[in-house]
Amino acid sequence: MQLVRKNYLFGGGWRKATPLLMLAPGVFLYLLIAIGPSLATTAYSFTDASGLRGLPVNWVGFKNYHEFLFRGLASRDNLAALQRTLTFSFFVTTIQFGLGLMFALILNRHLRGRSFFRILFFLPVILGVAIQGLIWKLFLHPRGGPMAEVFSWFGSSSEFLGGQATVAFSWVIVVQIWANVGITMVIFLAGMQTISPELYEAARIDGAGGWQLFRHITWPQLTPAINTNFLLNIIGSLQAWQLFLVLTGYKPGTQVLGYLVFAEGFGQTSGAVTTSFRQGYAAAASIVLFILVLVIGMSAAWLVKRRERKYLA
Amino acid sequence: MRRLSLIALLLAFGLVVGACGDDGAGTETTGTSAEPITLRVLVHQNPPMVEFMENFNKEFQAANSNIKVDMSVVNAADLATVTQTRLTANDIDVVDIFGFSNAVQSYMADAEPPAWQQLIQAGLLMDITDAAFVGNYDEATITDAGSFDGKVYSVNLGRVSYSGMFVNKDLLAEQGIGIPTTWGELVAACDALTGAGLSCMTLGGADGWPVFVGAYGLLGAMYPDQEALVEGLWTGSITWDDAKSTEMLRRFQVFATDMLEAGVTGLGHDAAPARFLAGDVGFMPTGSWQGPSLEDAPFDWTYLPFPGSDNAAENQYLFGKYDQGWAIAANTPNKDAAIAYLAAFSEPANYEAFANAVGFIPTQPTAELNTKLGAEVAPYLENFRVGYEQYFVAPKGIGQWANASQAALWFYSGDWTDFAALAKQAQIDLQAGLDS
Numbered sequence: 001m002q003l004v005r006k007n008y009l010f011g012g013g014w015r016k017a018t019p020l021l022m023l024a025p026g027v028f029l030y031l032l033i034a035i036g037p038s039l040a041t042t043a044y045s046f047t048d049a050s051g052l053r054g055l056p057v058n059w060v061g062f063k064n065y066h067e068f069l070f071r072g073l074a075s076r077d078n079l080a081a082l083q084r085t086l087t088f089s090f091f092v093t094t095i096q097f098g099l100g101l102m103f104a105l106i107l108n109r110h111l112r113g114r115s116f117f118r119i120l121f122f123l124p125v126i127l128g129v130a131i132q133g134l135i136w137k138l139f140l141h142p143r144g145g146p147m148a149e150v151f152s153w154f155g156s157s158s159e160f161l162g163g164q165a166t167v168a169f170s171w172v173i174v175v176q177i178w179a180n181v182g183i184t185m186v187i188f189l190a191g192m193q194t195i196s197p198e199l200y201e202a203a204r205i206d207g208a209g210g211w212q213l214f215r216h217i218t219w220p221q222l223t224p225a226i227n228t229n230f231l232l233n234i235i236g237s238l239q240a241w242q243l244f245l246v247l248t249g250y251k252p253g254t255q256v257l258g259y260l261v262f263a264e265g266f267g268q269t270s271g272a273v274t275t276s277f278r279q280g281y282a283a284a285a286s287i288v289l290f291i292l293v294l295v296i297g298m299s300a301a302w303l304v305k306r307r308e309r310k311y312l313a
Numbered sequence: 314m315r316r317l318s319l320i321a322l323l324l325a326f327g328l329v330v331g332a333c334g335d336d337g338a339g340t341e342t343t344g345t346s347a348e349p350i351t352l353r354v355l356v357h358q359n360p361p362m363v364e365f366m367e368n369f370n371k372e373f374q375a376a377n378s379n380i381k382v383d384m385s386v387v388n389a390a391d392l393a394t395v396t397q398t399r400l401t402a403n404d405i406d407v408v409d410i411f412g413f414s415n416a417v418q419s420y421m422a423d424a425e426p427p428a429w430q431q432l433i434q435a436g437l438l439m440d441i442t443d444a445a446f447v448g449n450y451d452e453a454t455i456t457d458a459g460s461f462d463g464k465v466y467s468v469n470l471g472r473v474s475y476s477g478m479f480v481n482k483d484l485l486a487e488q489g490i491g492i493p494t495t496w497g498e499l500v501a502a503c504d505a506l507t508g509a510g511l512s513c514m515t516l517g518g519a520d521g522w523p524v525f526v527g528a529y530g531l532l533g534a535m536y537p538d539q540e541a542l543v544e545g546l547w548t549g550s551i552t553w554d555d556a557k558s559t560e561m562l563r564r565f566q567v568f569a570t571d572m573l574e575a576g577v578t579g580l581g582h583d584a585a586p587a588r589f590l591a592g593d594v595g596f597m598p599t600g601s602w603q604g605p606s607l608e609d610a611p612f613d614w615t616y617l618p619f620p621g622s623d624n625a626a627e628n629q630y631l632f633g634k635y636d637q638g639w640a641i642a643a644n645t646p647n648k649d650a651a652i653a654y655l656a657a658f659s660e661p662a663n664y665e666a667f668a669n670a671v672g673f674i675p676t677q678p679t680a681e682l683n684t685k686l687g688a689e690v691a692p693y694l695e696n697f698r699v700g701y702e703q704y705f706v707a708p709k710g711i712g713q714w715a716n717a718s719q720a721a722l723w724f725y726s727g728d729w730t731d732f733a734a735l736a737k738q739a740q741i742d743l744q745a746g747l748d749s
Contacts, residue, residue: 250521
């Protein structure tokens, strides 16, 4: 009995505490960096905090939430931003998912130059948001930019990012997909490379065609990659706002919730006019965003688990 | 024993984490001795100003061998954010701060105090009332753009106009067009220019704000008392959908859709003078701060109030604001160096060179603008008025179309195509906030 105990990495006595002690720094850092700010944001959302050290912070109850959701017509714009966030997420998730899968299917074949194209599609991922924005601002420059030139061939013109809100918003969706489709593709590629070639071989012997191979082998076998991409795309697009800052600035009709939080917190809501710092109010807006991400994320996770049970059981 | 070991391990970890922290005091502790000091200065992007400051910093460092100036330059739109974060982190010594404005008035119920007031109330800006260099600036500037509750927190470095327009006089003369003095003449001049295949107006609208700021002259021509306009909007004696405001919005639409050339939202504000210097554009409605970029223009130009009214006598006012100022972080560990820096900057010769470099209307009584811009704006200086943007404070709960002073941008981008419909919506959006 004694000999058996010695074979364990951690035995009894104080050794039993060793793993807990080794975990402690990580747990502490997680609490400090991840949970701490989240709890602080929740607390902040019930105050009139400005974010400036030295100013008193007063408890205001649900006043910030009331203002965000119900006060005057600002609530109309805030709810429109919430709806816009969902629209943005829907289009980004579906198109990015579809394109990423398509690119992965094509580049998983033995084609000439596939490594080059893999790098090409992945390249935007490693660029920062500022560089991504700069590239597209130049591409969409309404005076002599490449896209303006294309439009001019058809006798048309556009202000693109400086034009109508719906036009500018659509272009941000395009840029968001361009910037992130590479990572979706790589996750799918990794998933495809784990599928055993024997499965395809056996199916082909049984007379399966391309669509049947995809439907009955690739799609079910890709379940972990599909689920990962699905969740990453949804959560990433719900939280995205930096490209809006770089590409359109604070423009009526284009703000998503994430940008609204930033603009309210750091006094950037009125173009040339510097407004106040309202981090308590911004915290309330961010809690609304958090609840939105939580509800959609949990629903998506539930769907994903159900799918896993179906295909991987 | 086990418990003691656990406590010891946690304590050790706590010490390591604590050692990684920063007490916020920076590395320097004094600015008086000859110890090396890094003076951290924050300014906003304005090419002539940044160029001047880089040269000034070199001279200051040469005269103060123990001080190294570390100047950060940020986009104007990001200045408030960076100021907030760096002051709060005690990571800056001298900050560039725009003239104190947008103060909450007694009729502005439940309005948030402006950012500069929050900074002072948070104790983040130093009281410089007793600093000798403050006396170099005129009294009105110190009172209007640097004081709060009887104490001085900033010295403002110049007034600028944002309601005028640069005019290519040679181009107008070539086309046989007189310099417009009324709205009707401006419309006719634009028709003549575009009819000749030229552009009427340009500006750098990539950041959005230059488009509506370009129309501030029109706003001023229609409402010469801009403080009264703001009070009227708050109290209901003026509405965005009354006859006068609706006519103003109609003119905003003409300005945005007929006068401005296509593609200005792709043109950066700093790049706009280069576009104007191409010589095929009649007018550039923008702030006087862009004047220094035109000093060496290959054609003759002037800077005039935007002729937004049908009555030429009402088009004689330049509206504007107090622009950049200097303030010192209250908690700076380099207090003496920061004061020495601003004292050197405020010496009359240095200040005059600065005002001429950036095109500011001086706030030191001894300084004069010796530039072409100075000569062009001189006739209007007596009629200089503080503009709408410096008075307006947004009521809480307003909708996104409530500040109709920005309507030129919305017309230009195509978000609105019917000025009468916008007039109604703007008032609804404003009223919703006032009523809430």
